[in-house]
Amino acid sequence: MSVPLSLPERLPAISLDGVSRTYTSGGSTVAALAQIDLRIARGETVAIAGPSGSGKTTLLNLVSGLDRPTAGTISVLGTRIDGASERELAEFRARHVGLVFEDPHLLSGLTALENLVAARLPFGHWRDLQAQARGLLIELGLGERLDAPPSRLSAGERQRVGLARALMGQPELLLADEPTGNLDAGTTEELIGLLERVRREHDLTIVVCTHDPAVAAFAERVVRLVGGRVDGEQRLDRPGPLEVRTLEEP
Ligand SMILES: Nc1ncnc2c1ncn2[C@@H]1O[C@H](COP(=O)(O)OP(=O)(O)OP(=O)(O)O)[C@@H](O)[C@H]1O
Numbered sequence: 738m739s740v741p742l743s744l745p746e747r748l749p750a751i752s753l754d755g756v757s758r759t760y761t762s763g764g765s766t767v768a769a770l771a772q773i774d775l776r777i778a779r780g781e782t783v784a785i786a787g788p789s790g791s792g793k794t795t796l797l798n799l800v801s802g803l804d805r806p807t808a809g810t811i812s813v814l815g816t817r818i819d820g821a822s823e824r825e826l827a828e829f830r831a832r833h834v835g836l837v838f839e840d841p842h843l844l845s846g847l848t849a850l851e852n853l854v855a856a857r858l859p860f861g862h863w864r865d866l867q868a869q870a871r872g873l874l875i876e877l878g879l880g881e882r883l884d885a886p887p888s889r890l891s892a893g894e895r896q897r898v899g900l901a902r903a904l905m906g907q908p909e910l911l912l913a914d915e916p917t918g919n920l921d922a923g924t925t926e927e928l929i930g931l932l933e934r935v936r937r938e939h940d941l942t943i944v945v946c947t948h949d950p951a952v953a954a955f956a957e958r959v960v961r962l963v964g965g966r967v968d969g970e971q972r973l974d975r976p977g978p979l980e981v982r983t984l985e986e987p
């Protein structure tokens with residue numbers, strides 16, 4: 738591969754070139770994504786917006802390697818992942834990617850702390866993981882809730898546990914799919930504040946799929962999908978996160 742003569746200001750964390758994802762079932766074909774070209778810089782925060790069915794989740798799943806493109810190339814953090822094996826993708830995710838979903842699907846028989854540890858058991862020792870989990874939960878304001886089972890946590894607290902779990906592997910990239918879908922406006926604001934804080938403190942690149950304008954406003958750039966294609970993008974001059982930060986920090 739040739740090296741560009743003038744390097745971009747920030748190296749790309751994610752590059753998609755001519756990416757398509759087509760689903761075929763029962764003789765009919767759905768183009769969930771068609772010919773996507775997209776570059777996201779390291780340290781950037783990007784929101785993927787667009788109507789239901791426009792391909793947001795499909796795009797995120799391709800970037801995390803949970804799914805593979807039908808055509809095109811995908812590089813994440815300098816690694817080509819479109820041709821990688823399941824095993825390579827699982828290892829890549831475990832090392833570099835944190836995932837946050839609309840519902841964190843915490844294990845009901847475990848405490849908040851144990852949920853974080855259990856998710857990383859294949860990759861570390863119990864005692865180290867426990868110390869790391871405790872630190873993250875405290876960082877996300879859950880120091881009093883370490884031993885609570887999910888049933889005794891509010892939706893906002895469960896989502897914060899989900900965010901802490903996503904940070905356990907010290908990822909460079911955080912991918913969130915509708916992370917505030919189950920939260921009210923106040924709790925959404927709280928989670929946005931935390932996302933902004935962890936972005937800075939953990940030096941993350943964040944891509945978040947969302948229907949919520951408040952979440953999109955947190956991003957530096959909003960990429961809008963319609964019918965599986967990029968319909969436009971908007972660069973925000975970041976007043977949002979700074980305001981949120983001021984609200985969040987005493
Ligand atoms: N496993 C699948 N099999 C067949 N079609 C699928 C599959 N997954 C997604 N699709 C289709 O691909 C398109 C994009 O779906 P996707 O879930 O990416 O949309 P989305 O923008 O995330 O929607 P939402 O806002 O509702 O979450 C839709 O038409 C959907 O029906």
Ligand SMILES: [Mg+2]
Pocket residue numbers: 793794795914946
């Ligand atoms: Mg979706």
